[in-house]
Amino acid sequence: MNDSGLLDGFANALTPPHLLFAAIGVLLGTAIGVLPGIGPAMAVALLLPVTYAFEPTGAFIMFAGIYFGAMFGGSTTSILLNTPGESASVMAAVEGNPMAKQGRGAQALATAAIGHFVGGMVGVTGLVLVAPLIASVAVDIGAPDYFAIMVLAFVAVTGVLGASRVRGFAALVLGLTIGLVGLDPISGQPRMTFGVPQLADGIDVVIVAVGLFAVGEALWVAAHLRRKPQEVIPVGRPWLSRDDVRRAWKPWLRGPFIGFTFGSIPAGGAEMSTFMAYVTERRLSKNRKNFGKGAIEGLAAPESAASASSAGTLATMLTLGLPTTAIAAIMLAAFQQFGIQPGPLLFEREPSLVWTLIASLFIGLVLLLALNLPLAPMWAKLLRVPRPYLYAGILFFACVGAYAVSGSPVDLVVLLVIGAIGFLMRRFGLPVLPAIIGVILGPDAELQLRRALQIADGDVTTLVSTPLSITVYVVIALLFVIPLVLRRRRAAPEPEREDELV
Amino acid sequence: MTTGTEETTRSWWSEHAELGVAALLGAVGVLVAVDTVAEGTLTAGSDSDPIGPGVVPLVLSAALLVLAALLTLDVLRGGHGEAEAGEDVDLDTPMDLRTVGMLAGVLIATAALIPVLGWPIAGTVLFAGAAYALGSRRLEIDLAVAATVSLVTWVVFDGLLGVDLPGGPLMGMLG
Numbered sequence: 001m002n003d004s005g006l007l008d009g010f011a012n013a014l015t016p017p018h019l020l021f022a023a024i025g026v027l028l029g030t031a032i033g034v035l036p037g038i039g040p041a042m043a044v045a046l047l048l049p050v051t052y053a054f055e056p057t058g059a060f061i062m063f064a065g066i067y068f069g070a071m072f073g074g075s076t077t078s079i080l081l082n083t084p085g086e087s088a089s090v091m092a093a094v095e096g097n098p099m100a101k102q103g104r105g106a107q108a109l110a111t112a113a114i115g116h117f118v119g120g121m122v123g124v125t126g127l128v129l130v131a132p133l134i135a136s137v138a139v140d141i142g143a144p145d146y147f148a149i150m151v152l153a154f155v156a157v158t159g160v161l162g163a164s165r166v167r168g169f170a171a172l173v174l175g176l177t178i179g180l181v182g183l184d185p186i187s188g189q190p191r192m193t194f195g196v197p198q199l200a201d202g203i204d205v206v207i208v209a210v211g212l213f214a215v216g217e218a219l220w221v222a223a224h225l226r227r228k229p230q231e232v233i234p235v236g237r238p239w240l241s242r243d244d245v246r247r248a249w250k251p252w253l254r255g256p257f258i259g260f261t262f263g264s265i266p267a268g269g270a271e272m273s274t275f276m277a278y279v280t281e282r283r284l285s286k287n288r289k290n291f292g293k294g295a296i297e298g299l300a301a302p303e304s305a306a307s308a309s310s311a312g313t314l315a316t317m318l319t320l321g322l323p324t325t326a327i328a329a330i331m332l333a334a335f336q337q338f339g340i341q342p343g344p345l346l347f348e349r350e351p352s353l354v355w356t357l358i359a360s361l362f363i364g365l366v367l368l369l370a371l372n373l374p375l376a377p378m379w380a381k382l383l384r385v386p387r388p389y390l391y392a393g394i395l396f397f398a399c400v401g402a403y404a405v406s407g408s409p410v411d412l413v414v415l416l417v418i419g420a421i422g423f424l425m426r427r428f429g430l431p432v433l434p435a436i437i438g439v440i441l442g443p444d445a446e447l448q449l450r451r452a453l454q455i456a457d458g459d460v461t462t463l464v465s466t467p468l469s470i471t472v473y474v475v476i477a478l479l480f481v482i483p484l485v486l487r488r489r490r491a492a493p494e495p496e497r498e499d500e501l502v
Numbered sequence: 503m504t505t506g507t508e509e510t511t512r513s514w515w516s517e518h519a520e521l522g523v524a525a526l527l528g529a530v531g532v533l534v535a536v537d538t539v540a541e542g543t544l545t546a547g548s549d550s551d552p553i554g555p556g557v558v559p560l561v562l563s564a565a566l567l568v569l570a571a572l573l574t575l576d577v578l579r580g581g582h583g584e585a586e587a588g589e590d591v592d593l594d595t596p597m598d599l600r601t602v603g604m605l606a607g608v609l610i611a612t613a614a615l616i617p618v619l620g621w622p623i624a625g626t627v628l629f630a631g632a633a634y635a636l637g638s639r640r641l642e643i644d645l646a647v648a649a650t651v652s653l654v655t656w657v658v659f660d661g662l663l664g665v666d667l668p669g670g671p672l673m674g675m676l677g
Contacts, residue, residue, distance in 0.1 A: 191537065192533075194537070220586065222636060224598070388638035400625075400655060458553070
């Protein structure tokens with residue numbers, strides 16, 4: 001049954017308009033990944049208002065292309081500049097930049113490009129195999145289970161990532177509070193609107209996302225703009241010698257399994273995936289002393305893990321409606337704007353959309369490989385964009401996106417206020433991801449909570465009445481307890497991960 | 503590049519600027535509680551909606567107050583959040599709040615100009631103004647780039663993509 005679904009998907013994805021969307025997506029994504037200061041989540045948020053005019057399938061094909069393209073673009077920057085823009089490409093800088101400095105930039109870019117291709121292929125295959133399975137199991141889960149899973153997402157995203165839990169939870173609760181603004185969907189009661197009519201509809205997710213990501217980032221960079229341009233390592237057309245391939249093919253194939261797994265669970269994301277893939281390669285390697293000095297194995301595995309983690313993230317988002325990364329959260333918001341609810345029923349209700357999207361991921365990966373190998377020197381030139389123009393452009397398109405939501409100049413002021421919050425969060429080390437997950441998932445979580453209590457006539461024990469919900473709460477409790485126990489046991493403080501690696 | 507003297511003459515308050523974040527969290531917490539009580543949201547529940555629209559805001563309000571307290575404790579004990587790094591971010595320089603203020607001003611001006619002058623002109627002001635604030639000093643080139651970006655965006659978004667952006671009097675004259 002799945003096979004025919006996927007075949008239909010390919011038939012649909014190979015039509016000219018969908019191919020065009022896929023191509024635009026991967027090109028735009030790569031450019032966005034290469035450019036500093038702008039990430040895939042911001043890009044999709046900026047494009048949201050524009051895509052209302054499109055049919056949803058085309059829009060999501062483009063979004064997915066941006067996601068995968070940005071993964072590759074981010075590592076290009078890391079390799080050639082040694083200052084990773086996204087946490088996911090930190091590992092690419094560790095081995096890729098030394099390679100580039102030794103004059104092996106072309107090989108490093110090829111290793112990354114092929115790694116992303118292999119990782120993406122394995123990851124999307126995993127998505128094809130696993131997603132319908134999860135969906136069929138998850139069809140029976142009810143409101144209490146959903147509420148439990150959402151609480152897990154909040155806690156995991158907040159508690160596992162980032163250095164400080166207090167700051168993580170502060171960001172989460174701020175996001176949840178922003179999500180409150182507007183008329184309560186069940187009772188129609190205004191909340192946090194302060195009598196301002198424009199606030200009755202709530203603050204649009206697009207404005208929150210664009211404000212936190214684009215305006216917050218632009219203001220933050222403006223406050224600390226590097227005045228001396230950084231040195232970009234010049235690079236030619238990527239290629240690999242037979243010896244390079246001999247060393248890289250196993251890491252390419254190992255990375256995706258780590259990446260897909262960590263990408264699909266909350267708090268995994270590409271950051272954890274690439275880190276675990278790197279550590280694994282270092283453990284397995286016979287010449288460990290080469291690591292940190294341009295070991296191709298240490299670049300191949302994290303790169304393939306990164307793209308595979310994107311597939312894992314998509315699997316969780318599509319089957320459970322649960323975003324584990326910022327871009328997945330924005331894509332979830334996009335689905336909701338189109339009136340489509342991702343979740344176990346998505347595969348039954350929108351089979352054409354889902355399978356076309358998945359098929360187009362395969363096509364997008366092929367396009368990425370075909371475009372990125374020859375275009376790499378051109379992407380490298382993007383790094384020389386004058387910074388005033390780059391950040392002026394980001395602000396410009398942020399305003400276009402925010403204005404397009406409802407055609408109201410007041411929204412630009414709201415955008416600036418949320419941008420200021422984003423600025424302060426960056427200044428004081430409050431992570432942005434929990435906040436955006438809170439804004440997007442919060443209203444849904446409240447709805448599930450109240451629906452569960454409604455069905456049970458207000459009996460609170462309904463929240464822990466199913467095996468799944470009990471299991472999830474146990475996991476949440478463990479997430480709280482384990483780090484505390486570990487901290488107690490560890491008498492001597494262990495060096496920070498990053499310190500150890502750099 | 504921070505100099506040693508700047509480091510030592512920093513006052514206690516600027517060392518503990520994060521207390522402001524805690525204060526902000528607390529203030530939002532109080533605001534949510536006051537709003538919930540004042541609007542009568544708490545009593546708006548019904549048989550079909552047992553906890554009503556007021557309980558979740560109250561829980562969040564309590565959480566905000568607790569987090570504000572915890573953060574205060576953490577800061578007083580010497581904890582501090584790490585400022586975010588990035589490709590174009592140089593954390594060794596002191597914060598350039600003048601640029602940030604200018605950018606905020608440009609955004610406000612844009613919001614005010616859109617209804618009067620339309621997107622092509624307001625967008626040009628936005629792009630050129632932001633580029634100037636960020637240190638670009640090639641005025642003619644900046645203006646040309648800004649006008650091109652703004653006009654092309656308007657044509658593509660308003661004309662091709664069906665996103666409604668006002669053309670303003672200038673575009674009105676052209677057609």
